[in-house]
Amino acid sequence: MATTLADDLRPLHHPKTWIGKYVWSQDHKVIAVQYGVTAVGIGLVALVLSVLMRLQLGFPGSVPWIQPENYLQLVSMHGMIMVVYLLTALLLGGFGNYLIPLMVGARDMVFPYVNMLSYWVYLLSVIVLVAGFFVPGGATGAGWTLYPPQAITEGTPGYSWGIVSMLVSLAIFIIAFTMGGLNYVTTVLQARCKGMTLMRMPLSVWGIFTASIMGLLAFPALFVAAIMMLLDHLAGTSFFMPTLFSFGQTTDTVGGNPILFQHLFWFFGHPEVYIVALPAFGIVSDLISVHARRNIFGYRMMVWAIVIIGGLSFLVWAHHMYVSGMNPYFGFFFAISTLVIAIPTAIKVYNWLLTLWRGDIHLRVPMLFAIAFIFTFIHGGLTGLFLGNVSVDVPLSDTYFVVGHFHMVMGVSPVLVIFGAIYHWYPKMTGRMWNKTLGQMHFWFTFLGTYAIYMPMHYIGILGVPRRYFALGETAFIPDSVAIANAGITIAAIVVFLAQGLFFINMIWSLFRGPKADPNPWGAASLEWQTPDTPPVHGNWGPKLPTVYRWAYDYSVPRPERDFIPQNEPPA
């Protein structure tokens, strides 16, 4: 459809009813908010699950109904919801939908109807997932990795119906993502306005675009794995299920290969880390540049690094499987490829720091979150170098060191960027400003709190404390101080959990009572801030599409009236 690139507004199907405008909407901005609200809603469920887990670990027995099988269900649902249903959906479905058409100068996504369908199918996947809590036997307790044979074998919590709900939900989610991903990629390729060359796109768009391509190529692996495991479970096939002796009986399955599932899972699972990270890299680059009033350092290198990281991330999946019995040569290959990916990643980190260097840094709330991201990402990235080496990974595997590492690098880091991005674009989305004090309080509780949670985990991991355990019991190599650390982590987790209330109170209060926002309160050069209306209306650009004349990072220019040049301002 050429409507996204045309000045003619008629084909945009302007809705006439409230339901058409806010429910069955084809407007990318409304769909973005729908994705965002649903993802944050289900993310809050996962947050509550994590607090329950922490209560059990910090103060064993404090929640009497949490039994070992419930604990495993909490772990599994928390992990899958956070990675797939919150982070992926929010960064691509939420920010991708909102930012791509506005940043590339299009009226909407190229397939608005498919875009709408994508959200509703996503919502269906969330409903099917949540249904897993209520089916006989409860949700799956197989861990977020859902490894067979244990995931579908008697004795594992939720082995009968909970796992079915999870696998069906994942398959539905992937269908939804494919519809969304096709839209994001095609919109970037086809609907950029005049003058918006690929290398004039803001890095947020580059991150989301590359992550969308990766998602389109990586999620099929999870889709295939989920369908095959469903067939093993429901149709009696033996794709992954070997012969087992279970409860004194031999199962009917013969010869399946559980490691095959692991390969399929991690062929999705590792790119998934970057599907979450790359949009965050892009967004944080834009936040840093705008709030430090500096052009992004090494823009071209930043684009290439995003693309190279995306490509390399498909060559490292088996570093998650060092302990599954791997040929040492494979282990060597995957260790090397894992270390190689650190090079473009380090380039990005240096470029963020060099953008800040001698910048006119404004420590506004979005900038605080952006700088905090650099801390947590460096921290999580460095511990990733430990785990990328086979000989170091083997003793640390399945300990709390791994939990600390991946929460820092792909839990806390993208979440900090998400918070920063919401604070940054909220004035454009709603036309209102936040309360700064509440925002700063939210930041400090969250940033310091996450360190209080995850730093001690690295230490107890090095001591060898295993993850996924309901209780440690009396274990010779685990000192008593671990119990103190666990109690401290739990208290920090509860504080951080409660501090998120500040964010929601601020968001809702500001929506109605916040001061009116200037159309471009941060003085940003990229196109989304140059819309004729704030918040932008359906069609985004009024009667005439914008024309772009420059890149998105012309800051600190020596001009009396303002220190930046918008992308759509013609050269003098």
Next chain:
Amino acid sequence: MSIFSRLSEKSWETPGNQGMADPEDYRPDAVTVGVYVYFGVATIIFTLMAAAYLVRQGMDTLMDHGIDGSDWAAMPEPLLLWINTGILAVSSLAFELARISARSGAAGRMETMTKLGGLLGLAFLVGQLILWRQFQAQGYFMAANPANAFFYLLSAAHGLHLAGGLYACGRTVGLMANGAEEARARRNVRLCAIYWHFFLVVWALLVALLVAT
């Protein structure tokens, strides 16, 4: 301009857009690009399933039972499999003729060939269902052997893609019938043809995999 020269543009040095063409003048339409992007997704889906097929087939799976060898027992290749493959090839040929007609402006032949291609596609799907029933009547159930399971899985995935293609074909025929959007109908015929060729190649590779193993 090649992708490499696009990605090496020093955009901070070159403000302005003199000499830049209007994007509408040179970019292919979005639906065409969307279909090509989806081919990437479909390629990954079938490649991964084929990889899983080869891994599972090559396993020494009876080792646990103290027997050398594998539990893999290849499926037979009945005549119907080849007939169905032939029907799909002719269906693809009909779509190609429709595409050539669309290009030369022969609207009548384009419509006839599109309908013929669609009907043959439908015949292929019906033929595949009959093939499934034949296999089941002979005891080749899904759970009986991993080779059977893979056959059903791969043919179902391929069939679902063709069913999606038939839906698009039906909408294209509808467009031609109402005659209002001729350019869009021609574009859709071209895309149907490309889609059919792609899934003919996928099916040919799947059959080659089944026959070779």
